[in-house]
Amino acid sequence: SRRHSVNRPPTPDVRDDDDDRPKKPSLLEIVNIKLIESGEKERLMELVRERLVECGWKDEMGALCRAVVKKNGRENVTVDDLVRAITPKGRASIPDSVKAELLQRIQTFLVSVAH
Amino acid sequence: MRFHVCCGFDLQLSSDIFRDLLDSIIVDVASESHRIARLGIDRNLDLKEEELRLSAEARARASDPSHSGEANGKYIVDIFGQSHPAIANEIFDCMNCGRSIMAGRFAPHLEKCMGKGRKARLKATRSTTAAQNRYTRGSPLSTQTPYSNSPSINRSSNGSSAIAGDDYSNGNLEEP
Numbered sequence: 001s002r003r004h005s006v007n008r009p010p011t012p013d014v015r016d017d018d019d020d021r022p023k024k025p026s027l028l029e030i031v032n033i034k035l036i037e038s039g040e041k042e043r044l045m046e047l048v049r050e051r052l053v054e055c056g057w058k059d060e061m062g063a064l065c066r067a068v069v070k071k072n073g074r075e076n077v078t079v080d081d082l083v084r085a086i087t088p089k090g091r092a093s094i095p096d097s098v099k100a101e102l103l104q105r106i107q108t109f110l111v112s113v114a115h
Numbered sequence: 116m117r118f119h120v121c122c123g124f125d126l127q128l129s130s131d132i133f134r135d136l137l138d139s140i141i142v143d144v145a146s147e148s149h150r151i152a153r154l155g156i157d158r159n160l161d162l163k164e165e166e167l168r169l170s171a172e173a174r175a176r177a178s179d180p181s182h183s184g185e186a187n188g189k190y191i192v193d194i195f196g197q198s199h200p201a202i203a204n205e206i207f208d209c210m211n212c213g214r215s216i217m218a219g220r221f222a223p224h225l226e227k228c229m230g231k232g233r234k235a236r237l238k239a240t241r242s243t244t245a246a247q248n249r250y251t252r253g254s255p256l257s258t259q260t261p262y263s264n265s266p267s268i269n270r271s272s273n274g275s276s277a278i279a280g281d282d283y284s285n286g287n288l289e290e291p
Contacts, residue, residue: 027125027128028128028131028132031128031132032132032135035132041136044136045136045139045140048136048137048140049140049143052140058144061141061144061145061148062144062148065144065145065148065149065152066148066152066157069148069152069157074152074153074155075153077149077152077153078149079142079145079146079149082145082146082148082149083141083142083145085145086141086144086145087138087141090137090141090144091134091137091141094137099133102133102136103129103130103133106129106132106133107129110125110128110129
């Protein structure tokens with residue numbers, strides 16, 4: 001029987017095996033649940049919203065949206081159209097300071113739930 | 116939790132979380148702009164003013180008598196365009212006395228039927244002894260069990276057996 005174990009094929013790597021195990025929660029999902037349960041997610045969202053208003057990011061996105069509305073017509077525009085239109089610029093134009101502040105808070109949170 | 120807490124944290128993880136947060140906010144902004152566009156509020160950039168104006172208009176429309184509203188008598192129209200009578204008119208059977216009752220009249224009926232009023236208390240089955248009546252004098256509430264208050268029970272004064280045995284006496288009750 002020992003000989004059989006030597007000839008055994010290597011165990012497949014299950015970490016990326018999402019198709020066979022759709023129910024196994026990813027680390028991100030687990031952390032997300034912790035974020036929501038603790039209320040930290042809501043606090044983070046409020047913080048980001050506040051910072052993005054202060055630095056004019058929200059107004060910039062609003063202007064982009066108005067441009068899309070003007071182009072497509074008020075009655076024809078969908079939320080998806082707007083999301084697709086502003087996402088690239090939106091992600092790219094986050095001020096570094098805002099991003100740093102948020103990452104810091106998130107990392108602090110991760111450390112706190114790891115213990 | 117089993118992630119890499121070597122110097123503290125997983126950078127990729129926090130980046131992902133930040134990215135999700137940002138995407139949510141982007142959707143919020145897009146949704147808000149969409150609403151403004153569809154409602155035509157963007158012509159007047161003072162949002163609050165515009166929304167106050169719109170809600171005042173809506174209220175005026177709702178209470179406008181020339182609408183299919185008050186002019187029809189008691190029917191007003193709700194936000195789905197449905198009209199309902201002022202008194203709910205679905206009919207069902209009272210679970211206490213079995214009569215057919217209109218929904219909008221059910222509460223007053225139940226008061227009488229279950230013994231809040233004086234007449235209901237008199238209607239109620241009496242106890243077997245007068246002594247019991249005296250004992251419970253002044254007790255305000257009726258706690259009749261269901262099915263005990265059938266209209267066919269007669270008032271009898273002499274120690275008739277009570278079905279539910281509940282009775283409430285006040286000064287007006289006849290003593291046997």
